[in-house]
């Protein structure tokens with residue numbers, strides 16, 4: 001994740017320049033940037049647009065699934081409402097203390113993308129956020145901070161809370177590599193960092209099979225048990241999207257299902273497939289690895305394809321919590337103009353079929369978009385007395401939980417296995 005630099009920073013306000021010189025410098029910088037960006041791919045252009053702070057981005061083309069949202073006619077025409085499977089035949093939703101969502105969406109021209117807005121109710125969202133911090137961001141699950149610190153065995157959040165309540169004596173977290181300043185022989189890290197200081201610097205935690213980010217492959221020898229509640233959540237979602245699809249009225253004869261959405265044939269652009277049906281047997285779905293991403297307001301996640309899994313057929317399930325993000329997804333080519341959409345707290349995205357191999361990223365987290373039910377209002381605290389410190393953290397945060405099946409159904413994982 002990188003932090004975008006404001007456009008024209010350092011240029012406009014150099015006081016030793018006259019106004020005219022400043023204007024000229026700005027103009028020249030813009031021209032240089034224009035020339036540099038001329039070779040940008042379609043995907044890069046869109047990312048750059050949403051990352052821009054000056055000027056702020058134009059959000060007209062960001063697809064919004066909320067009922068009555070002011071989508072452009074071109075975007076609105078792509079939305080295909082999908083009736084989800086609400087049977088909950090394995091009781092996964094009931095097990096989560098949640099009711100199965102009823103309404104999902106697919107997007108024409110982006111077959112395999114299934115979005116379930118508001119998939120999780122406020123109380124379930126709060127429970128997930130608390131669990132991410134208290135239960136999952138805890139060793140031996142790896143986090144980005146392990147490269148720099150000896151993080152507390154009880155987890156950063158739990159340590160921070162115990163220090164805050166006076167239950168534990170405040171102690172600095174040991175840094176295991178020198179700070180850049182020390183390397184240059186200048187000075188030591190000025191103040192010792194506490195668990196509380198490090199919480200906003202948490203960026204990711206891996207679940208189940210741990211991931212080697214530099215080699216871009218899983219460590220297969222020492223899988224951690226996959227957290228059962230997150231596994232259950234992913235299974236619940238995969239059950240909900242069982243057999244969803246849309247079919248053009250005069251399209252090829254796809255096997256019928258009561259849940260297919262039928263489109264008038266005229267609605268389908270001539271050069272696109274006539275329909276798409278998601279077929280992945282939920283009985284063969286095993287959640288085996290996951291990433292929890294923690295974004296602060298200025299973080300972004302560059303375009304990438306998640307391709308380290310042997311199984312690229314199973315849906316990748318991705319849940320958003322906290323502040324709203326702009327999610328961008330295309331296909332396998334950076335030259336294809338991607339689709340941009342809002343992901344709000346509680347929304348779930350499934351990348352299935354061809355979308356499982358698609359480039360995607362988060363160019364922007366939108367500040368001050370935390371829903372009221374995640375703030376510490378009296379009403380929320382009356383329902384959830386311990387929410388206050390989580391609300392404070394979530395003010396500037398977005399959390400994403402994403403879950404993957406690593407192996408094909410017929411391939412046994414290496415010894416050690418994982419919790420079903």
Ligand SMILES: O=C(O)CCC(=O)C(=O)O
Pocket residue numbers: 291293301306318320327343360361362400402
């Ligand atoms: O934050 C998100 O919504 C997407 C995360 C993602 O694509 C990933 O972790 O691979």
Ligand SMILES: [Fe+2]
Pocket residue numbers: 304305306360
């Ligand atoms: Fe991803």
